[in-house]
Each structure stands twice: as C-alpha cells, then as structure tokens.
Amino acid sequence: MAEQSVGHRMQLPHINRFLITIRMTAGLATEEEDPDSQDLSVENSAIDRPVQAEGKPSFKSRSLLSFFSWFRRSKTQRGQKKKLGLPNIGNTCFLNATLQALYSLPSFCADIMGQEALWSPKTKTSLKLQRYFGELYKARQGRSSYHGKRRLLRSVKSSLAVYNEEYKEGFQQDAHEFLMLFLMGMKMQGETQQGTSTTPDYVCPTLNFEFKLQCVRTCSSCGNKVYQEEEHNNLSLDLSSCLTDSLALYFKASELECTCWQCLGPQATVSRGFLTLPRVLVLHMKRFCHDGAELRRVDDAVCIPPVLSLASLLEEQQDVLSSPGGSKTSPLAKPLPSSASVDQLESSGDRDRFQQGASVQDHSVQSSYHLSAIVSHLGESIDCGHYISNVAEGHGGEWLTLDDSRVTRTDEATVLRDREDTAYLLFYVLSGAGEGDPAPL
Known part of the structure; x- marks a missing residue:
C-alpha cells in the first residue's frame, strides 16, 4: 500500500505539468510556472502572452470541464491578439514598431495576402519581402512559434542588407529610413517579378502609399x-x-x-x-535636427488629429x-x-x-483621412532611444500599444495625448479605402 501511494505521488509532477501547459495556453500561467521554460530576458518574458481580459475564471475554483467550456467560448476573441508581439532580435525595435504599423493597414495587408500564390514558400519568387511580411502576418495570428518569428525577422533584415549593408550588423536604425528602404525593396522586387512572371494582374502593395x-x-x-x-x-x-x-x-x-x-x-x-x-498618407515628423556635428532630438509637442481633412488645403492649392x-x-x-x-x-x-484631363471636384469626402497607427521614438537622441507603435483597433476608439513582444490595451484619447511629443511616423488611411475598397484616385 505504501508503494502504491509513492507511485501516485510520483505521477503528480506529470499531472502538474499537464495543468500548467493548459494554463499557459490560456494565458493563466506565467513562464515562471513552466518547469521547462527557457531563461528569457526581462524584455522578452511576456512573449506571445495574450492580452489580459477581465472575467477569467479562477482555475483552482473551476473543474477542468468548466474551464475547457470557457476556453472554447473565448478562444476566438483571445486568439486575435494572442501573438501580436514581435521579439526583439537585437536592436530591432525600429523594425518591429514599423512593421506593426504596416500590419494596421487593411488595404496594404490585403494586397499582399491576396497574392499569396505569387510568394508562398512553395513558389519560386522574387517577392522575398512580401513572403516574409506575409508569413509574419500569419505568425501574428498564432500560426507560428516564437522562434519562427525570430527567423522571419532575420530574413527581413537579410533581404534589406542587399540594399544597405548596415543591416548586416546589429545596430539600431532609423524607423523612417527603414520604412523607405522596405518599400523601395518591395517595389524593386515587384518590378523583377513582373519582368519574369506570366501573371500580368500582379499589383504592387507599395501603390497604397504613392501619390504625385x-x-x-x-x-x-x-x-x-x-x-x-x-x-x-x-x-x-x-x-x-x-x-x-x-x-x-x-x-x-x-x-x-x-x-x-x-x-x-x-x-x-x-x-x-x-x-x-494616396490610399495611405505617411507623415514623417522631423524630430531630429543638426546641432553642430550632432543630431539633436526635438521634443516639441504636435497636436495630432484623429481625422485629417485635406479639403481646405486642396482648395487653397487650386x-x-x-x-x-x-x-x-x-x-x-x-x-x-x-x-x-x-x-x-x-x-x-x-x-x-x-x-x-483636368476637372474640379468636391474634396470634402474623398480627402478625409483617419489615423491608423503611430510609430514613436522614446529617448534623448537618435543613437539612444526606443521605438514603439500604437495602432487603432477597429473604429471604436480602442487602441493597442505594441512594444516589441509586449502588447497592452489603451484608448485613442490616451494615445493622442501621450504621443504629442514622441510621434515620429503617422499613418493616415483615406476614408472609404479600407480592405477591398479601390483607392479613389
């Protein structure tokens, strides 16, 4: 009888391991509770952890049956934000913050994901940046592991190193310069694809940003x-x-x-x-100016409107x-x-x-833009700082703050107030130019 009791006690660690795995999957357990977890740094300790929601049942006070029932009901809602964070693979906050802003643009993402047949891993393609962007898009939806994200982010950097050798190193880069290089590389790869492909219907996603x-x-x-x-x-x-x-x-x-x-x-x-x-208007705020031989950061506050109308400006430009x-x-x-x-x-x-080709039209509707994302620079200088992004979640005033692997909820009023003196890149989407809508150009 004593041996049997010992046997049952010896099985308890396996039961505990099973329960902890379930709790971690649901976001109810921390990495510290996982006996097999890696010794992660403070920065990445919250990797892929779901955004915490209110009303979660106490695991200790519920049976496994009721827990699984609750888990199934809330799986869809939690899964949408389960793995939105991107790991920092070494001074890559500039890359993560900018990519998160791009993922907030429905038309840009739709143009890439809608042409997956041209860049999928099973296809020989010139569209490398679109492939890595698309695979990361899937990874953010929970279809890939933490290590898979790291591999894809390294692939993005390697692709850009073809155009700028600095991306071979682990140095911090400017978020605006990264965005311009990323769009340039994507456009050049698209031109190569068009020159060799038999699919004349290819649409370059960078058209979303272009205007004259x-x-x-x-x-x-x-x-x-x-x-x-x-x-x-x-x-x-x-x-x-x-x-x-x-x-x-x-x-x-x-x-x-x-x-x-x-x-x-x-x-x-x-x-x-x-x-x-443009379908997406990107505004770069000049927060760095030359002070002798050095670049100095400018902390002046700029009021950021949630809706930007160009009607009066266009009227003046006639x-x-x-x-x-x-x-x-x-x-x-x-x-x-x-x-x-x-x-x-x-x-x-x-x-x-x-x-x-000229005609005068009413711009009151077609020239209205709504704010979709902000990339902010936090720090004292271009060489010493950190990039984060804030992205709108639908049209209900809810926003997310994405700081590498950490994802937290916020609201529009807080974002507009807190980012007045840190906003570096602003992404405005033309009203009516959402997913599947043609740009009224």
Whole structure:
C-alpha cells in the first residue's frame, strides 16, 4: 500500500505539468510556472502572452470541464491578439514598431495576402519581402512559434542588407529610413517579378502609399511658369503646434535661386500641390535636427488629429494646380503621364492634354483621412532611444500599444495625448479605402 501511494505521488509532477501547459495556453500561467521554460530576458518574458481580459475564471475554483467550456467560448476573441508581439532580435525595435504599423493597414495587408500564390514558400519568387511580411502576418495570428518569428525577422533584415549593408550588423536604425528602404525593396522586387512572371494582374502593395505632387516654379522677374511632377510615398514635416499647420507649412511657397530660361532672371517662387491622393498618407515628423556635428532630438509637442481633412488645403492649392492655359486640375483627376518632363510641358500639345484631363471636384469626402497607427521614438537622441507603435483597433476608439513582444490595451484619447511629443511616423488611411475598397484616385 505504501508503494502504491509513492507511485501516485510520483505521477503528480506529470499531472502538474499537464495543468500548467493548459494554463499557459490560456494565458493563466506565467513562464515562471513552466518547469521547462527557457531563461528569457526581462524584455522578452511576456512573449506571445495574450492580452489580459477581465472575467477569467479562477482555475483552482473551476473543474477542468468548466474551464475547457470557457476556453472554447473565448478562444476566438483571445486568439486575435494572442501573438501580436514581435521579439526583439537585437536592436530591432525600429523594425518591429514599423512593421506593426504596416500590419494596421487593411488595404496594404490585403494586397499582399491576396497574392499569396505569387510568394508562398512553395513558389519560386522574387517577392522575398512580401513572403516574409506575409508569413509574419500569419505568425501574428498564432500560426507560428516564437522562434519562427525570430527567423522571419532575420530574413527581413537579410533581404534589406542587399540594399544597405548596415543591416548586416546589429545596430539600431532609423524607423523612417527603414520604412523607405522596405518599400523601395518591395517595389524593386515587384518590378523583377513582373519582368519574369506570366501573371500580368500582379499589383504592387507599395501603390497604397504613392501619390504625385505638382511643382510650379514661377520666375520672380517675368512670371514664366515651369510645371513638373514629383512622385512621393511620404511627406517629411517640420514641427509646429498642430499637424495641420505642419502640412500647411510644407506647401507654403518658398524662394529659390535659379536662372529663368526665358528672361535669365536669378530667382523664382516654388509652390507645390497634390495631383493625386494616396490610399495611405505617411507623415514623417522631423524630430531630429543638426546641432553642430550632432543630431539633436526635438521634443516639441504636435497636436495630432484623429481625422485629417485635406479639403481646405486642396482648395487653397487650386491656384497652384492651374494649368499653363489657366484651367484648374483636381488631385482626383487623371494626372499627366509619369514620363512627362518639364520640357514636354512647355509644348502646346501637352498643354491641351493637361487641360483635357483636368476637372474640379468636391474634396470634402474623398480627402478625409483617419489615423491608423503611430510609430514613436522614446529617448534623448537618435543613437539612444526606443521605438514603439500604437495602432487603432477597429473604429471604436480602442487602441493597442505594441512594444516589441509586449502588447497592452489603451484608448485613442490616451494615445493622442501621450504621443504629442514622441510621434515620429503617422499613418493616415483615406476614408472609404479600407480592405477591398479601390483607392479613389
């Protein structure tokens, strides 16, 4: 009888291990309770832990049957945020925060996931960055392990090292520069894919961010105007008290020293305006400025509106967008061919085509953007700091804070207040351009 009791006691660790595994799966146990867990650092101790929700039953006071019943009912809700965190693989907070912002953009993710047949691991493809982004997208939905995420993040860095050798090292990088490099690499890989693929319907996801500005250079002496298109995928703004003021400052006319080809005048005025609107408007806040030989961080607060309307700005730009013949263009009208040059714009034929493609439209609805994500820089300098992201969760005012592997809930009011002096990248989505909706360009 004594031996039997000992046998039962010897089986208890196995039972405890089973119960702990169940509790960890449900988010009710910590890593410290797992006898087989790795000795993780403080930073990664909460890896893949579900966002804590209220109303969880006490495991000790419920039977296994009632626990499993509750687990099945809440599995869908908890699973959506179960593994949203991304592990820091060595000074990669800039990468994690920016990727989390991109994952908050439905149209961008839909363009990638909807073309999985072109980049899946079973397919020979040039779309490496889309493959790693798509596989990470699945991993965030709970379809991959912590180590799988690390492998995919390393693959992203390795792919970018082809364009910038600094990504071979473990140094911290600038989040804005990473975003530009990531989009450039994705676009170049897409062009390669289009050159070798028999699928002409391929759509490059970077189109979500691209738009065109018209630059008008007016001679201060004779008034001669030269028109030129500029392609952009973001705007870098100087800091002011309000984001709308920063935008207005960007489009404010400026003086430029140049020689007029007609009268040889030495100076001109340069103005810009939107020719097309992007589906996703990325605004880069200039939080670093040169102080001698060093870059100094600027902590000025900027009021961030949850909804950004460009209607008044577009109305003011109508004079800038006037064609050489005097008619006005619209940011939603058909723009000039991308191959058109400044010299081509001087011919009468191109002037006529420019006027034919122009139309004045109501921008009150189509030019409204809602805030989807913020990437913030916390720290004193570009060499000493940490990046985190805040992303909107639907349209109910709920937000998430994503700090590498840690995911916590917050709300819109808190985000807008706390990020006034730390916001570095702002992601605004054009109203009506959600998942599956065409961009009204």
